[in-house]
Amino acid sequence: MRRSVTAPPEIPGLEYTRLLGSGGFADVFLYKQQLPRRDVAVKVLLVDDIDAGARERFVAEANVMARLSAHPYIVTIYHADIAGNRPYFVMEYCPGPSLADRYKAKVLDVPDALRTGIRVGSAVAAAHAAGILHRDIKPANVLTNGFGWPALTDFGIASTLEGEVPAHTTTTLGSVRRGDASATGNTGSASVGLSVPWSPPEMFEDDPDPDVRSDVFSLAATIHTVLAGRTPFEVPGRSNGTLDIIGRIERGAITPIDRPDIPRSLTAVLAKGMAPRRADRYQDVVQFVRALQRVELELGYAPTGIDLPNLGGQDTERPADGGADETRMRPIATVEAQPRPAPAPIGAPPKAAPKAAPKAAPGRAPKGSPAPAGEVEPTRLRGVVPVVEEAPVAETVMRPRRTATDTEPEAAPEASEPDAAPPSRRTAILLSVSGAIVAAGVAAVLIATLGGGDSAPKPTHSAAASDGGGLQVQVVPDPKPGKVTRSADGKTVTFTWKNPSPEPGDKYQWSVVATNIDIQTASTPQAIVRNVDPKVQTCIQVRILRSGRTSSNPLKECT
Structure with missing residues (x-):
């Protein structure tokens, strides 16, 4: 047998509206806060006597919620107090369904x-x-x-x-x-x-x-x-x-x-x-x-x-691997352009590796410690779009041709090729190859930034607005207000709205704000709510549904 709901308490500055729900330990009521003006949910605990133990548990829950209220996916608590021997919390009102x-x-x-x-x-x-x-x-x-x-x-x-x-x-x-x-x-x-x-x-x-x-x-x-x-x-x-x-x-x-x-x-x-x-x-x-x-x-x-x-001072000492298992926002890895040592002529027999590292091309001097033999510090061309990752991104690097000192053997050269190339030819090959790699890296960055050229739509927002990620995607537009009409007896309400930039396949999700029990999907910008009380305001929330994504901000229409 279900218990009876307790009477809502009188709370200064709050005006009772209606019951929201009841559970094993509390009743929850909707109140209208007078200043600032807003709807709030008031959770009233069920206690027969607010003794020392009950007060301690009440204070503990209030402090727990206050410590976590700043999180975007935790209900915010505004106030806690005791009214007529009944402890209560004033919390954020969540109008949507559980x-x-x-x-x-x-x-x-x-x-x-x-x-x-x-x-x-x-x-x-x-x-x-x-x-x-x-x-x-x-x-x-x-x-x-x-x-x-x-x-x-x-x-x-x-x-x-x-x-x-x-x-x-x-x-x-x-x-x-x-x-x-x-x-x-x-x-x-x-x-x-x-x-x-x-x-x-x-x-x-x-x-x-x-x-x-x-x-x-x-x-x-x-x-x-x-x-x-x-x-x-x-x-x-x-x-x-x-x-x-x-x-x-x-x-x-x-x-x-x-x-x-x-x-x-x-x-x-x-x-x-x-x-x-x-x-x-x-x-x-x-x-x-x-x-x-x-x-x-x-x-x-x-x-x-x-x-x-952000835990601030609670951060522990970072591990030696730099925290490879952490969830971080990293730039996307792209091709790294770097100068290559002069390639051996095609068909020339392998030569022993030089004792000293070859000089870097002008303008490409390595920074910091000397680079390994046969390589120089790469000049990195990175994209600007961050992604979520679990481990360090494997970078794509253009490596110089292997020499006789490499661990993997190369195929035997063909004897019919020229024995050597003049220095001027080696310089030309070096510059042409380096220029091609730089051009490829720049093109990769432009493609990642612009999304494939002028013909592709340019997003004005990022997915972080709705999904918390950082990938640049086109967001779904928010619906715009339309008309609200009642039937002659006032028991049927027809809501219409506008799609500011309709696309084929667009649908619409809507629900009645008062109950939010059932989220309906419509193929046209219209919703019909039946059997409503003509004396009570009826409201709905509407979102545009496009390719599995919905608009960030719902439209609220009321009679």
Whole structure:
């Protein structure tokens, strides 16, 4: 039996609007903040008595959220206080649907699931960098903000990496209803809140000892859920009670996703993330999201950026290899132009390597330490477009012809060729070859910068605006306002909008702002909303969908 919702508290400077939702530990209400004027979500905790322990947990959650609020994919907290013995948080209002609402209406496509998983993974990695475990990652705790980005919330049972697992006075595992997603694990006299279908096996032990790999498990289970339309260990047509699910989690019995569009590499990444043994999983969230980035690249998509905080003084000493495993923004590697030593005439027998290194061509003197024999320090022509990489980029270098001292033997020269070339001819060959290499390098840079010539469209924005990456791509335009009309009885509203630069194949994604339960896709710039209350304002959000990408800023139209 569901509990009744508590009455919204009276909060100075805030005007109550409506209920947003309720859970096991809190009710969430929509308020209108008077100054500055904006919608805010107020989370009111369910406590019978705000004793010292409850106050301590309330303050701890407020401080945790405040430390992480600056992250773009974590819900921002504005204020925390106690009203009439009821603790509450004033938080960012996220009008879009949660991941739970989205996948129940329609499973996510693979690019959207990858993009969402990497962004949420960035938020979890930021929490870990601050020394905080989330411990309750699941679709219902990933909201959608006004820009359409995921926003991780509900750090109510989070814990520090060094601290104890927090306890909540809730029911125990044995009293949980069959099929209920929420449960608790015993920890002595109290119990620990958790959500069973997305929880790792170590959370069901008598004394749970979660670490960062526990959050990896829950994040992988969340991505699996939004792709499959059901939790990873739920088996259609069979008993899926709490104890059934726990048994499958402990055995690692993942139910396969029956979708032909999911690549095997993504299935393998999710399976490793949900391995029963912690040692078999990715050892941190950054490793996991890097694996998701590799799947994006395999499918031909630009990798979604990983947003990590600048830890400042918390940086550790850099490894001797310069941090080759770090995620960094590097310029694209292009052909390096460098002068070559005078080539031996065609057909001439190999000669012994000179004792001294040959002189560099004028204007190409090496910098710093002397260059190896037979080579000079290259003059590097680099592109200006950064890419995300996991290891140093392998540079393409034009090497001089091998001599007799090289380890690999050359083919025997033909005796019919001339014996030697005059010095003037060697100089001409050197200059012509060097000039050709320089021209090739410059052409590569121009192609990388201009995108293939004057005939190709020139982007005005980069993918960093929507995907967090640095690849220069053409962005999808934002829709423009159109007309809003009501039917005679006022119960049907027709919204229209404009596509500022339509292209063949363009579609439109829209949803009703009040519920945002179902995201609709239309082939024409028109949406019809039926069975609305004529006395209540009706609003929708619209984005243009083009080649798997959507416009960055949604259009909001209201009656």
